[in-house]
Amino acid sequence: MPQQMTGAEMVVEALKDQGVTDIFGYPGGAVLPMYDAIFQQDKVRHILVRHEQGATHMAEGYARSTGKVGVVLVTSGPGATNAVTGLTDALMDSIPIVCLTGQVATPLIGSDAFQECDTVGITRSCTKHNYLVKNVADLPRILHEAFYIARSGRPGPVLIDIPKDVQFAMGTYYGPTEIEATRHKSYRPQLEGDIRLIEAAVDMMLRAERPVFYTGGGVINAGPEASQHLRELAELTGFPVTSTLMGLGAFPGSSPQWLGMLGMHGSYQANMAMHDCDLMINLGARFDDRITGRIDAFSPQSRKIHVDIDPSSINKNIVIDLPIVGDVGHVLKEMVRIWRSKTNQPRTEALAPWWAEIETWRAKNSFGFANSSSVIKPQYAIQRLYEATKGRDVYVTTEVGQHQMWAAQHFPFDLPNRWMTSGGLGTMGYGLPAAIGVQVAHPEALVIDIAGEASVQMTMQEMSTAVQYGLPVKIFILNNERMGMVRQWQELLHGGRYAHSYSESLPDFVKLAEAYGGHGIKCDNPADLDAAIREMIDSPKPVLFDCLVEKHENCLPMIPSGKPHNEMILPDFAGDVGAVIDAKGRELV
Amino acid sequence: MNALLQPTGSVYSLVPETQTPERHTLSVLVDNEPGILARIVGLFAARGFNIDSLTVSETEHEKGLSRITVVTVATPKVLQQIKLQLERLVPVHRVHDLTDEGKSLERELALVKVASSGEPRAEALRLADAYRAQIVDATTESFVFEITGKPSKIDSFIAIMVPLGLVEVVRTGLAAIARGPEGM
Numbered sequence: 001m002p003q004q005m006t007g008a009e010m011v012v013e014a015l016k017d018q019g020v021t022d023i024f025g026y027p028g029g030a031v032l033p034m035y036d037a038i039f040q041q042d043k044v045r046h047i048l049v050r051h052e053q054g055a056t057h058m059a060e061g062y063a064r065s066t067g068k069v070g071v072v073l074v075t076s077g078p079g080a081t082n083a084v085t086g087l088t089d090a091l092m093d094s095i096p097i098v099c100l101t102g103q104v105a106t107p108l109i110g111s112d113a114f115q116e117c118d119t120v121g122i123t124r125s126c127t128k129h130n131y132l133v134k135n136v137a138d139l140p141r142i143l144h145e146a147f148y149i150a151r152s153g154r155p156g157p158v159l160i161d162i163p164k165d166v167q168f169a170m171g172t173y174y175g176p177t178e179i180e181a182t183r184h185k186s187y188r189p190q191l192e193g194d195i196r197l198i199e200a201a202v203d204m205m206l207r208a209e210r211p212v213f214y215t216g217g218g219v220i221n222a223g224p225e226a227s228q229h230l231r232e233l234a235e236l237t238g239f240p241v242t243s244t245l246m247g248l249g250a251f252p253g254s255s256p257q258w259l260g261m262l263g264m265h266g267s268y269q270a271n272m273a274m275h276d277c278d279l280m281i282n283l284g285a286r287f288d289d290r291i292t293g294r295i296d297a298f299s300p301q302s303r304k305i306h307v308d309i310d311p312s313s314i315n316k317n318i319v320i321d322l323p324i325v326g327d328v329g330h331v332l333k334e335m336v337r338i339w340r341s342k343t344n345q346p347r348t349e350a351l352a353p354w355w356a357e358i359e360t361w362r363a364k365n366s367f368g369f370a371n372s373s374s375v376i377k378p379q380y381a382i383q384r385l386y387e388a389t390k391g392r393d394v395y396v397t398t399e400v401g402q403h404q405m406w407a408a409q410h411f412p413f414d415l416p417n418r419w420m421t422s423g424g425l426g427t428m429g430y431g432l433p434a435a436i437g438v439q440v441a442h443p444e445a446l447v448i449d450i451a452g453e454a455s456v457q458m459t460m461q462e463m464s465t466a467v468q469y470g471l472p473v474k475i476f477i478l479n480n481e482r483m484g485m486v487r488q489w490q491e492l493l494h495g496g497r498y499a500h501s502y503s504e505s506l507p508d509f510v511k512l513a514e515a516y517g518g519h520g521i522k523c524d525n526p527a528d529l530d531a532a533i534r535e536m537i538d539s540p541k542p543v544l545f546d547c548l549v550e551k552h553e554n555c556l557p558m559i560p561s562g563k564p565h566n567e568m569i570l571p572d573f574a575g576d577v578g579a580v581i582d583a584k585g586r587e588l589v
Numbered sequence: 590m591n592a593l594l595q596p597t598g599s600v601y602s603l604v605p606e607t608q609t610p611e612r613h614t615l616s617v618l619v620d621n622e623p624g625i626l627a628r629i630v631g632l633f634a635a636r637g638f639n640i641d642s643l644t645v646s647e648t649e650h651e652k653g654l655s656r657i658t659v660v661t662v663a664t665p666k667v668l669q670q671i672k673l674q675l676e677r678l679v680p681v682h683r684v685h686d687l688t689d690e691g692k693s694l695e696r697e698l699a700l701v702k703v704a705s706s707g708e709p710r711a712e713a714l715r716l717a718d719a720y721r722a723q724i725v726d727a728t729t730e731s732f733v734f735e736i737t738g739k740p741s742k743i744d745s746f747i748a749i750m751v752p753l754g755l756v757e758v759v760r761t762g763l764a765a766i767a768r769g770p771e772g773m
């Protein structure tokens with residue numbers, strides 16, 4: 001039933017109609033009517049953040065862990081500009097977000113009014129789409145359209161800028177089923193893959209002798225069914241599976257067919273399989289430069305199939321033999337069906353030599369490290385954390401740096417939507433607020449941010465949000481008193497000149513936790529680690545765990561610049577790491 | 590710079606360009622909504638694509654559609670990206686590469702101001718006639734010619750006018766359409 005109401009009330013009504021139960025926001029002059037509308041209802045819960053960037057990452061964590069659209073509400077001017085990092089992050093990692101911003105009243109737009117900024121101009125290139133609503137009559141359509149655009153096709157952030165007079169204006173509200181244009185009038189991403197191409201892909205797969213599945217975040221975005229189909233297809237075919245950072249969890253880390261993550265800090269067996277395969281099947285990944293290494297030496301002997309919902313990802317970096325545009329879930333389902341119609345035998349014998357080769361690579365134990373009894377090795381800390389949380393309902397977020405890569409290497413997942421990390425943008429400060437967003441969506445779960453001491457200080461103030469809403473997130477800080485990843489690059493590429501890459505004047509994280517009303521734990525002895533981790537898990541409060549680790553550990557294995565996949569630095573590499581980069585690598589800017 | 594201080598590598602791998610750039614005319618069908626031009630231009634700027642010429646106008650008022658004609662110079666690989674990136678924009682309906690589809694019509698209009706007297710003035714008039722340019726303004730010491738045609742025809746007309754007192758030129762940019770019965 002169409003109803004008369006104010007623009008601000010329409011916003012809240014549309015949120016309810018879209019099934020939104022939680023939003024993340026921060027008030028200000030230009031959004032007060034919307035806050036008033038929120039105040040007068042109890043269906044949509046508002047989580048008050050401490051900085052708008054935090055709201056965007058919380059919405060990302062919420063979205064990534066549920067498959068739903070995350071919602072952000074911020075004011076004009078500084079509220080909107082503070083949200084830009086999170087919007088860009090969501091765009092790079094294809095996370096569905098709707099961000100509502102207040103704007104100065106329409107007659108004031110362009111007058112440099114107080115807290116005015118060109119929000120749609122600033123966010124045009126960091127959103128999938130954005131709107132400035134000039135007339136309340138357009139608002140219901142735009143609200144529903146925004147949710148449709150955010151979640152369909154390749155998901156991404158959509159921003160709606162709503163001037164204050166539009167929030168006050170009366171108009172007619174329509175629900176998503178009462179209005180024609182709740183889908184956009186022309187935006188129709190292609191979901192179903194061309195069946196002839198899928199058949200051709202299965203034919204290639206049936207003939208492959210050295211195949212590999214290279215999966216990405218697209219499989220997660222396509223929903224849990226897509227992960228199910230991937231597992232089925234892997235089982236049917238007997239092919240090895242690797243994944244990008246964004247795709248972890250789509251395929252079980254405990255499966256013998258799992259090769260581990262690929263790419264710059266991926267496993268030796270995954271990268272060697274990528275390099276030496278005769279058929280690469282890319283499922284919802286985008287040949288990012290962290291994955292390919294040196295482009296002109298990338299997987300030289302393989303034919304390549306690429307399944308992606310975004311046609312622009314195909315042939316962007318790597319030339320593809322068989323492109324399939326479509327939702328990877330649909331395509332996987334069809335691949336399973338077609339494979340079944342042709343055979344019900346995994347080609348065990350045909351693949352045996354390939355698997356034998358893979359096992360020799362696996363035997364290098366490329367994620368191995370020299371443990372110590374006197375100092376906590378960061379990899380060891382993550383392994384212990386994994387062991388202590390195994391079998392629990394656990395979600396992991398990370399910050400950005402070495403700890404992020406070690407988490408990806410040493411904390412395997414058996415389910416999708418359990419791993420939240422900033423892959424494309426690499427945003428330090430993502431993990432703590434993302435963990436809060438995850439905890440809002442999953443109040444009973446164990447939510448851990450595997451953090452670095454530098455990153456976590458970028459959004460530390462959100463501890464206060466966690467305490468306010470009783471969200472017992474566990475911030476597990478691998479404190480190396482260094483911006484470890486920067487330090488590693490300086491060692492590798494800049495002659496060990498460690499310019500500004502150590503963490504000076506660090507706070508006492510235990511006292512800091514207590515100051516916020518959380519619980520603080522410090523541990524610097526490997527022998528005490530298990531008990532300290534247990535204390536963290538058992539605490540009903542948000543926890544800052546200051547885990548003092550080895551300060552100079554390098555994150556290995558690693559594909560250095562100017563090198564193809566088959567020239568990784570392995571952890572047992574004895575010489576000077578800086579000498580591995582040859583003249584060619586030096587020419588790169 | 591001290592050799593020691595030179596950076597010895599990079600986090601990115603760069604591959605030298607091997608393809609040669611080509612000039613292509615793209616026709617882009619879009620929703621005529623606020624900011625659409627900024628989206629198109631912003632995409633070209635953000636991804637480092639070239640714009641040689643750009644024209645926009647509403648073409649189907651009832652449906653709220655506009656046609657944007659962009660001339661760009663890019664390698665085949667980049668051209669494909671340009672098309673696909675344009676199609677990613679939510680208000681973009683379709684992108685046609687008129688150059689690829691061959692047999693398209695391309696027209697441009699220019700206003701050309703020439704000031705001279707005596708023999709050069711008479712010569713300008715004769716040439717304008719040969720090029721079928723119209724005189725749209727005249728004073729005793731100047732003319733403004735209006736000329737329509739393929740960009741190459743306009744280029745040559747302008748080149749001829751230079752020694753005859755060319756003052757300034759304004760060009761509309763390209764309008765292009767495919768031949769034959771089919772629409773976009």
Ligand SMILES: Cc1ncc(C[n+]2csc(CCOP(=O)(O)OP(=O)(O)O)c2C)c(N)n1
Pocket residue numbers: 399400401402403404426427428429451452453454455456478480482483484485486
């Ligand atoms: C907002 C932001 N600024 C700068 C960087 C560049 N950067 C990447 S990793 C890193 C260091 C991270 O240090 P820390 O959080 O302590 O993690 P560690 O590598 O030591 O595990 C920096 C500065 C970034 N990714 N994000």
Ligand SMILES: [Mg+2]
Pocket residue numbers: 401452453454478479480481482483484
């Ligand atoms: Mg650190």
